[in-house]
Amino acid sequence: MEATIEKNNLPEQDVEKGTSLWADAYTRLKKNKLAMIGGIIVIAILFLCFILAPILSFFGFSANSQDLDKTFSGIGQNGYILGSDNLGRDLMMRVLEGGQISLLVAILATVLTVTIGIIYGGIAGYVGGRIGGFMMRIVDGLLAMPFLIIVILFREIIGGHVNETAHFLTSEWGWHKDTVDRFANLIPLTLAIAGFGWLTMGRIVRASAASLAKQEFVEAARSLGLSHRRILFRHMLPNMLGPVIIYATLTIPSFILYEATLSFIGLGIEPPNSSWGKLIKEGANFLESYPTVLVIPAILFSLTLFAFNFLGDGLRDALDPKASKD
Amino acid sequence: MLRNFIILTLASFAFVACETRSDVEIANEENILIMGNSAEPKGLDPHLVSGVLESNIIRALFEGLCVEHPSKNEESLPGAAKSWTHSPDYTQWTFSLNPDAKWSDGVPVTARDFAFAYKRLLSPDPNWPAKYAEMLYFLKNAEAYHKNKFGHILCGNDTNFPLPWDTLKEANFDGDPTIKLKSFNDKKFEDLKKSKREKLAKYLQDGETIDLSKITPKEVNFNDLSSPEKRIYFNAKGIDKLSEKELTFLKTQTDVIKWTDKVPENIRQIVLDRIIEHHKAKKPSLWDKAKVGVTIVDDFTLKLDLRGPVPFLHHITKHYTWFPVPKHVVLKYGEINTGLSSPWTKVGNIVSNGAFKLKKWRTNHILELDRNPHYWDNENVHLNGIRYLPVKNLFTETRMFGDGQLHITYKVPAELLKMAEEKYPKSLRKEDYVGVRYIRVNTAKSPFTDPKVRRAFALAIDQKALCDKVLMGGQQPASGIVPPFGDSQPAGVIQFDPEEAKKLLAESEFADPASRPEITLLTTDSDSSLREAVAYQAMWEKHLGIKVRILQREWSTYLSRQFSQDYDLAIAGWIGDFLDPTTFLEMWITDGGNNNTGWGSKQFEDLLKEAENTADPAARLQILAKAEKTILDDTPILPVYWYATNYLIRPEVKNWHPLLLNNHPFKFVKIEK
Numbered sequence: 001m002e003a004t005i006e007k008n009n010l011p012e013q014d015v016e017k018g019t020s021l022w023a024d025a026y027t028r029l030k031k032n033k034l035a036m037i038g039g040i041i042v043i044a045i046l047f048l049c050f051i052l053a054p055i056l057s058f059f060g061f062s063a064n065s066q067d068l069d070k071t072f073s074g075i076g077q078n079g080y081i082l083g084s085d086n087l088g089r090d091l092m093m094r095v096l097e098g099g100q101i102s103l104l105v106a107i108l109a110t111v112l113t114v115t116i117g118i119i120y121g122g123i124a125g126y127v128g129g130r131i132g133g134f135m136m137r138i139v140d141g142l143l144a145m146p147f148l149i150i151v152i153l154f155r156e157i158i159g160g161h162v163n164e165t166a167h168f169l170t171s172e173w174g175w176h177k178d179t180v181d182r183f184a185n186l187i188p189l190t191l192a193i194a195g196f197g198w199l200t201m202g203r204i205v206r207a208s209a210a211s212l213a214k215q216e217f218v219e220a221a222r223s224l225g226l227s228h229r230r231i232l233f234r235h236m237l238p239n240m241l242g243p244v245i246i247y248a249t250l251t252i253p254s255f256i257l258y259e260a261t262l263s264f265i266g267l268g269i270e271p272p273n274s275s276w277g278k279l280i281k282e283g284a285n286f287l288e289s290y291p292t293v294l295v296i297p298a299i300l301f302s303l304t305l306f307a308f309n310f311l312g313d314g315l316r317d318a319l320d321p322k323a324s325k326d
Numbered sequence: 327m328l329r330n331f332i333i334l335t336l337a338s339f340a341f342v343a344c345e346t347r348s349d350v351e352i353a354n355e356e357n358i359l360i361m362g363n364s365a366e367p368k369g370l371d372p373h374l375v376s377g378v379l380e381s382n383i384i385r386a387l388f389e390g391l392c393v394e395h396p397s398k399n400e401e402s403l404p405g406a407a408k409s410w411t412h413s414p415d416y417t418q419w420t421f422s423l424n425p426d427a428k429w430s431d432g433v434p435v436t437a438r439d440f441a442f443a444y445k446r447l448l449s450p451d452p453n454w455p456a457k458y459a460e461m462l463y464f465l466k467n468a469e470a471y472h473k474n475k476f477g478h479i480l481c482g483n484d485t486n487f488p489l490p491w492d493t494l495k496e497a498n499f500d501g502d503p504t505i506k507l508k509s510f511n512d513k514k515f516e517d518l519k520k521s522k523r524e525k526l527a528k529y530l531q532d533g534e535t536i537d538l539s540k541i542t543p544k545e546v547n548f549n550d551l552s553s554p555e556k557r558i559y560f561n562a563k564g565i566d567k568l569s570e571k572e573l574t575f576l577k578t579q580t581d582v583i584k585w586t587d588k589v590p591e592n593i594r595q596i597v598l599d600r601i602i603e604h605h606k607a608k609k610p611s612l613w614d615k616a617k618v619g620v621t622i623v624d625d626f627t628l629k630l631d632l633r634g635p636v637p638f639l640h641h642i643t644k645h646y647t648w649f650p651v652p653k654h655v656v657l658k659y660g661e662i663n664t665g666l667s668s669p670w671t672k673v674g675n676i677v678s679n680g681a682f683k684l685k686k687w688r689t690n691h692i693l694e695l696d697r698n699p700h701y702w703d704n705e706n707v708h709l710n711g712i713r714y715l716p717v718k719n720l721f722t723e724t725r726m727f728g729d730g731q732l733h734i735t736y737k738v739p740a741e742l743l744k745m746a747e748e749k750y751p752k753s754l755r756k757e758d759y760v761g762v763r764y765i766r767v768n769t770a771k772s773p774f775t776d777p778k779v780r781r782a783f784a785l786a787i788d789q790k791a792l793c794d795k796v797l798m799g800g801q802q803p804a805s806g807i808v809p810p811f812g813d814s815q816p817a818g819v820i821q822f823d824p825e826e827a828k829k830l831l832a833e834s835e836f837a838d839p840a841s842r843p844e845i846t847l848l849t850t851d852s853d854s855s856l857r858e859a860v861a862y863q864a865m866w867e868k869h870l871g872i873k874v875r876i877l878q879r880e881w882s883t884y885l886s887r888q889f890s891q892d893y894d895l896a897i898a899g900w901i902g903d904f905l906d907p908t909t910f911l912e913m914w915i916t917d918g919g920n921n922n923t924g925w926g927s928k929q930f931e932d933l934l935k936e937a938e939n940t941a942d943p944a945a946r947l948q949i950l951a952k953a954e955k956t957i958l959d960d961t962p963i964l965p966v967y968w969y970a971t972n973y974l975i976r977p978e979v980k981n982w983h984p985l986l987l988n989n990h991p992f993k994f995v996k997i998e999k
Contacts, residue, residue: 066864068788068795086741087796087861167844177873271876272860285721285741285853 028318035314041307045300049099056093063093064178064272072290083292085282095297098274101182103304105190105275106255110248112194117201118237118244124202125209126232136206139199147196151267154192162187185270193258197251204247208240242319249312253305260301276301348730354978354999356710359992362723363714364736366690370676371668372646373447376457378901378988379716379736384646386695386712386992387678391421391440391628391643396994397983399905400812402640403991406435406650406679407628415941416635423626426702429652430683437628439650439679441620445613446662447647450474454663460919461647461903464639466619466631471612475499476566479616480600494597496586501564510538529557529584548572556582565597570605573598635941641904644989652677681707681993690716701993708981708996727753727974733997734979738972740854743798746974753974756800757984760809760902761969762910763801765847765862765895766888769962770924772843773836774894777960782834783895784820784964785827786869787862792967796861799972804965807954808907811986814947819958820965824869831870845874848896850884855897858966862897888922899969905986907950908937914957925962 029035057063067088070078077083082092124135166184170177212218213236221231260277262268269275276297283294353360367380372388375381393405407421427435447456448471463469470478477494504525515523515536530536534554541551541559548556560568560576560583568576576582580594589597604615619631632639642648652670655677656662659669670676676684681703682695693714697707715732717723720739724746727735738746738754746754765783773779789803802809806817836842847862849855859876867873874895879887887893900920902909911934912918916926933953940946957963971988980996 064864065868066861068791068861071795086857087864163844171840271856271878272863282853285739288742288745290744 025315025318029314032314032317034310035318038307038310038314041303042311045099045304045307046103049096049103053093053096053100056096061090061093063090063097063274065089072293075292082296085293086286086290091293091296094274094279095276095300097182098276098279098297099300099304101186101269101273101275102256102259102277102301104183105186105193105259106252108186108190109194109197109255110252112190113197113201113251114244114248116194116198117205118240120198121202121205121207122209122232122236122240125206125211126213126228126236128210128213132206132210136203139202142196143199148267150196151189151192151262154195155188155267158188158191159185182269182273185273189259189262189268193255193262197255197258201244201247201251204243205240208243209236212236212239246312246316246319249308249315253308253312256301256305256308350730350733350976353713353733354997357708357997358711358713359709359979359995359997360713360715360731360733362717362726362732362735363693364716364720364723365718366716367693367714369668370671370684372649372651373443373456373458374665374668375646381646381989383693383695383714384649385680385989386682387676387680387684388646388649388651389427389680390645390649391423392640393993394644394985394987394989394991396981396991397985399986402644405644406440407643410640412639416637416639417632417941419630419632419639420623421628421630423628424702425626427679428700428702429655429677429679430698430700431652431655431677432700433652433654433677434625435650435679436625437622438625439653440628441622442653442656442662443649443651444468444618444620446651446656448472448618449663450612451663453665455665458647461642461645464632464636464642466633467616468618468633471616471618474566474612476601476604477597479612480604481597494589494593497565497589497597498561498584499565501567502561502584505558505562507541507559507562510541513538526558529561530554548575553582565601570602573602573605577602634938635946637941637943637946638904638906641906645903650679652679682709682712685711692716703993707993709992712992724974727976732974733976734982735974738799738974740797740799740857740972743972746972750974752977755971755973755975755984757971757988758800758802758809758986759969759971759988760811760905760986761899762804762807762809763858763897763899763966763969764804764807765964765966766893766898766923767895767962767964768891768893768924770891771894773834773841773845776834776836778830778834779836780961780964782827782830782870783866784961785823785830786866787964787966788822788865789820789967790822792858792861796857797967800970801967802970804968806958807963807965808910808950809902809968811905813944814907815951817951817954817958819955820961827869831872839871842872845872845894846877847874848877848879848884848887848893850897851878851880859897891922891924895964901969902987907947907954908934911950911953911957914962923962925957925960927956927960930956 029039067084069088070080070084071086071088073080073084073088075081075083080090080092082090082095085091085094120135120139124132126132127135162184166180169175169180209232218231218235221235226235256276259268259275260280263275263277263281268277271278279297280294280301283297286293350360361382363379363382365379367383368375368377369380370383370387372384375384389405391405391407391410392402395401395403404424406423406427408424410419410421412419423435423437425434429435444462444465447459448462448465448468449456450472452474459468459472463472467479475494476499477497481494502525510518515526515538518526518538526536531554536552536555536558540546541555541562546559548559551559556579560572563572565573565576565583577595577598580591580598585594604610619633621629621631623629630639636642655675656664656670659672659675673684673687678684678698679701681698681701683698685694685696687693693716695712695714697710698704701707715726717726717732717736720735720737721742723732723735724738724742726732728749743754767774767780767783769775769780774783793801793803803822804816805820808814808817810816831837847859849859856876856878859878863874863876877893884896888896888898900910900913913920914923914925915921915931915934930953933949933956937946937949937953940949958965975982978998980998981994982990
């Protein structure tokens, strides 16, 4: 009885409170001012696009309704907070709804990328040997294919099915047609971007899985007779998450850029809906005559890119203990 | 290293020193005009191009019988022809050529060059890639000659021949293009794809079988073929391509080939007889047989017989398809119809009869013309040369103008109009242009099978708002198809009327939204047409409650989808080739090459025919207006606006007045220093 010491009897100040990897990372992240500002901006923009925009549209603001008598209003003119474009559409709503598309594409594509990448790369790294090698050669092969061609193929193959589904949802289930259409034609785009983006993720995951697979704790788990699935997803996965999360935050801005590129060359979402890339493309033509049409979406777009990049950099520093010891 | 650096620095100073004068100022000294010309020309052969930018160059190089007046749309000045007369009914025109007119190598321009040019453009050779032969169909028998209908050519000129051309043109002269003999390759009929079998089946009767392997090779002994096999073989080839032996056989059994029911047996025999005669005479030139209405009276007199009265022929001769080509040079570098890359138009080879001649042509960089010293009116030509710059990006072009690199731009994009108005108020031109922007409707697809729906869509477009607020270039709302010019008045039928549009839609078969399939609006991938498309989309949604989907496709897909009628609505435009309503109306005949709407009307075609045979200009215009109204009543196309051109021109360029066709005669243009 006397040999045991009750835990709560211990004087608190003497024990260093154990911190988890995440809490550690969070304290480190908090010290990085740039990353925190980036994070705040990201949250603010997400709030504007996904919470404020639907509220505004509930109150009658619309991104696609035209008023040809009020084209090219300046900031604050004619009741348009950020002015209007060449067809008299509310620029603020277009930028916010465009942001929904751009961000949704980027975030969804990232989620897909991470999921596919972890499963494929994890298996390839864990199994290793010939099969793993073969799996990675497939990735190499796909990487060699030109991005644009894959996107066009996806659009042609999936586009029709998506439209049918959208039609079904609106006519049979009575969903709101405009909204369904707006998000429906984002699906092929997302799939195309993810279909290309998971390849790099797969390689990163395979590399870390391959090194983990040879470590003692995996050996131990194996000798205990655990199933491969359990080893891979319960024991190895948490150890791979660091690089995955870092890479994911850094891919979001690059996917926003992909979306913008595709919209810029006309492969993006369908008119009259907007995305940041589309808005910038339309605005670029009016650079000499009406610069606001270009400047407003461009500012928001670059702000988001910066914010995500800073946040990603910060997360990399925070989650990688070797990179910064303090 | 140091030496290089010094040289580079000195060189850059030299550049700075030169830069004090702009390109335009230097060109003003040299009396040379610099024009933006949007893209690289596809070629300089007047018979092989169809674009506006090529026409800009060709009009400076060559000269037709008549020349545009620098400021008056309705007038024509003497060009290669000194004077002209016409018969009172406008069916026969005689042009006396200017004996002083010479090619740029000093050889005189004669009536032979014109006849040669028309013969060349109308060549019936299927490999001849001419784009615009229809422009010569005003000439008697030209259409039949160009389309190579033996029967008509051999018999149509015969006054005793009992059949009009219309009945014979249905006969299977050309062969059935859907049957490709080569693809049979030892296959059995049963092995063919279903679609192919269906194509062949229309020549077969119930229970007939054929051995395809027998009709595969090129030379078939048709005597070995069974009767159904013969039917496939003869129809696949067409009468034009049969050998003499086969024709002789056909005489004994004319029903092997497809004729229309209107062609009785005795006519078939006459047609076949004459074709065989033609073969036996070792195939003399079709041109002579066809008697196309071009006669060389003497070296300097050209007589043109027309298919009907054409009071405006002098306008048509100003179009580049009617220009002469130098017979002696074309034949020196190739055959009459050497189409590919037309060697006679290369730098060094080409000679021209206009005010200018080709000096140099650097692909994608510059095309430069020089004064033609042999030109008959050389002393009245002011410019020493013209430079055409293929600037594809219109935004770049406008900036180049601001930089003093161009005298005239090709086009100011709508986005820059406001800037141009503020920055170059004296240089910006907004001029009417005979062209119509319309939306083509596929009348074979629901809901557009119902004319009421089509009309509702037409009336729901707020044309005026579109012109004033979106296009902003001086375009006019189109109340009809034919833009107003001269004595031709606008139709005034289509006007924005949302109430009427709603009413029409409610009255139509497709009033119930559930009965309407999804509608797409086809357009090109350019920003300007997208902008229009989005505006239409919003208007239809607002006034009709119908949301269309916009389908952007790049140019060739956009065209091919219209040709194969695989669309619902398509934004399109048509620019007039000459100042007459027919240039806008003739394309809407049933199955016309540019119709593509599936629409056709007997009444409309009868009216066109009637106009074709009416000599009195005023009465003719009235008939054409009636014809236009028959189209508009049925609304297979939704007219939106009449074009305008917007471009920038420097104030020192004189004698450049607004012209409806935008075909400015370069010989009068002057640069005032």
